[in-house]
Amino acid sequence: MGIQKKFSGKTAFVTGGSSGIGRALCLALAKNGAAVIVADKNSSGAGQVASEIIKGGGTAAAIKTDVTDPVSFRKALKASLKKFDRIDFLFNNAGIGYSSDFRDCTSRDMDMVLNVNFRGAVNGIMEIYPVMIAQGGGHIINIASMAGIIPFSINVAYTASKFALAGLTLSLMAEARDLGINMTLVCPGVIKTAFYDSIIVKKVDKKKYVSGLPSRMMGPERAAEIILRGVAGNKKMIVFPFHARILFMINKILPSLIYLLNKTLIKKFRKMSSI
Ligand code: NAI
Numbered sequence: 001m002g003i004q005k006k007f008s009g010k011t012a013f014v015t016g017g018s019s020g021i022g023r024a025l026c027l028a029l030a031k032n033g034a035a036v037i038v039a040d041k042n043s044s045g046a047g048q049v050a051s052e053i054i055k056g057g058g059t060a061a062a063i064k065t066d067v068t069d070p071v072s073f074r075k076a077l078k079a080s081l082k083k084f085d086r087i088d089f090l091f092n093n094a095g096i097g098y099s100s101d102f103r104d105c106t107s108r109d110m111d112m113v114l115n116v117n118f119r120g121a122v123n124g125i126m127e128i129y130p131v132m133i134a135q136g137g138g139h140i141i142n143i144a145s146m147a148g149i150i151p152f153s154i155n156v157a158y159t160a161s162k163f164a165l166a167g168l169t170l171s172l173m174a175e176a177r178d179l180g181i182n183m184t185l186v187c188p189g190v191i192k193t194a195f196y197d198s199i200i201v202k203k204v205d206k207k208k209y210v211s212g213l214p215s216r217m218m219g220p221e222r223a224a225e226i227i228l229r230g231v232a233g234n235k236k237m238i239v240f241p242f243h244a245r246i247l248f249m250i251n252k253i254l255p256s257l258i259y260l261l262n263k264t265l266i267k268k269f270r271k272m273s274s275i
Pocket of ligand 1: 022
């Protein structure tokens with residue numbers, strides 16, 4: 001199905017919609033005729049994205065939402081349903097980055113990462129699932145990461161949160177489809193966004209760490225285009241860009257190579273470490 005046909009006249013709720021991939025998704029959805037709810041804990045950022053859409057002739061609303069708080073999520077969805085009657089698409093996109101030697105990862109850090117990246121999506125799904133069943137269908141899109149399908153050292157908490165999200169998505173998929181709800185798991189590789197400005201990096205200089213990441217990073221607009229094309233085609237799983245697909249294949253065929261890569265990565269990280 002064409003992108004325009006899939007989204008035109010529909011309503012989409014996008015968490016983490018004020019920045020990066022989420023912002024690009026909001027703008028692209030609006031361009032394709034969807035009414036967009038820009039949900040983010042950053043209310044001024046969400047407001048700016050909604051204003052940009054409205055100025056461009058689209059339909060949007062900004063709703064302050066902290067995905068880690070089920071009450072905040074419930075209120076945001078309720079307000080959206082009041083305004084737009086139904087929600088056809090839920091993009092669980094809000095997320096945070098976290099890198100450390102696991103020795104420096106506290107239980108509190110682990111909770112924080114799991115709460116946003118996994119529990120945040122669960123909160124949304126728990127609320128929207130019965131609503132979508134009652135309205136006769138819908139589509140839930142979970143933005144995990146290549147770190148949701150490939151193990152990565154230095155990123156144990158982040159990887160665990162994204163594997164949990166991938167597991168939830170892939171296991172719920174068949175169950176949900178039977179009730180008229182489509183699900184898509186999105187696993188991007190490195191995308192150029194503010195994610196790497198706000199990522200928490202413990203005991204290593206953030207600039208130095210980030211500068212070691214793949215340099216030819218894809219922009220969020222292209223990422224949003226790929227995601228929406230995949231969703232329009234009812235894809236179960238979207239893995240991109242090329243480096244993510246290659247690593248995914250290697251992990252399937254030769255997981256020991258990924259293990260070696262992870263050994264190299266943590267060795268390099270420990271060398272950069274200030275302890
Ligand atoms: P970003 O940092 O540009 O945007 C993340 C958004 O989530 C921000 O607007 C932030 O305010 C919002 N957010 C954070 N915590 C929140 C909370 N508790 N409640 C509501 N909103 C919250 O990052 P980016 O790159 O756009 O990331 C979007 C998603 O894509 C994340 O889930 C991230 O893990 C995932 N991803 C990003 C990759 C990248 O290389 N940028 C790679 C793979 C996955």
